[in-house]
Amino acid sequence: MSRRDEARWADRLIAGDPSAFRDFVEAYKRKVYGLAYEMTRNHSDAEDISQVAFMKVHRSIGTIRPGRGLNTWLYQIVYNTAIDHIRKRSFYPQGALPSLASEPHFDGPPDPGAGPEKAAEAACLRRRIDEALTKVSERERAVFILRHYHDLKLKEIAQSLGVTLGTAKSYLFRSLRKIQKELSEAEACPDHGDRP
Template identity: 35%
Template sequence: MKPPNQPDPREAEWIAAAKKGDQDAFAALVRQYEKRVFALTTRLCGNAEDAQEAAQEAFLAAWQGLPFFRGDASFATWLYRLTHNACMDLLRREQRRAAAAGPSLDDEELSFEVSDPGEGPQEAAERAELRHAIERGLQSLPEGYRSALILRELHQLSYDEIAQTTGTDLGTVKSRINRGRKLLRKFLVENGNFSPPRPSNHTEKEGCK
């Protein structure tokens, strides 16, 4: 069995065939990536209905764009970029629609992995609460910070891959991830889901002056 998130050995063959119009080959690509694409659209869009629409638009864009796919980046990175663009387009449409309608973390310090199959009921409930809080926190972030953080922490893309996916430079990606972690930590602290860092002795002494 291939390792998780690793491309199928037949992927190059499927891409070559799909570029020539082979729908069965493209269907194989869809099956390989549909779970990851839907996971990304769900977190970027915030609800299942929009996520499904964005995922469909991403795969449609992939089918239409495959004849022009040169392989400068991996197929996964290319597909992630199409998915990201589909989500951003949908969110902008929703924002315009809502406006027209009128009013109506350091890696070690903040972990996104909150599941443990060996834990008891109380621990499971606490972890589920934290997971939901993280999801709410992600949705509260500015669009660019949210997408960069999701791609990094939840989909394990490299900084270079995130830059390619979002169409931004590497420095911006690093800045958004750093700022996004801090904002997410702030959200969790303010909502009682995360403990603020203890002040250093130096800080405590300064506060006593």
């Protein structure tokens, strides 16, 4: 979403357009859910976090400043809500997040052009990446997810997480190093000769 789109959304929300909030939810729900899911690895937690985050957005519409980056603001709300949610779930041991593979989720339709061997290889690599992501801390994971999947600039990520640019860079470096290490240490996929 471009800066102009963001400014347009902000203007509609500030102006009190009755359908603006619903349209906003429809436009951003997948992104919000996506980040919440990556942070918790749990479908119902992700839905709960996304709903709470949107309710916070609704309550804070009055604080939006025209021209301000809406993306950064929204991701800040989602990240903080997810962290609060994880902390409240104190009985849940940290670092023991369930594997993404154990949760039913939608990967999208398989590539029709890929043969069964290629598809199996890709599925295996996806599982390895999921496992590797569970080894990364919450903050590092958030920085990586926002950079890799949500295409946020490091400066925007730093603003969303309330850290300096240097710190955001460090988190991204550390998360990639850990993923790289986990992938190189993981067992080779059965349908694939070399290591993932």
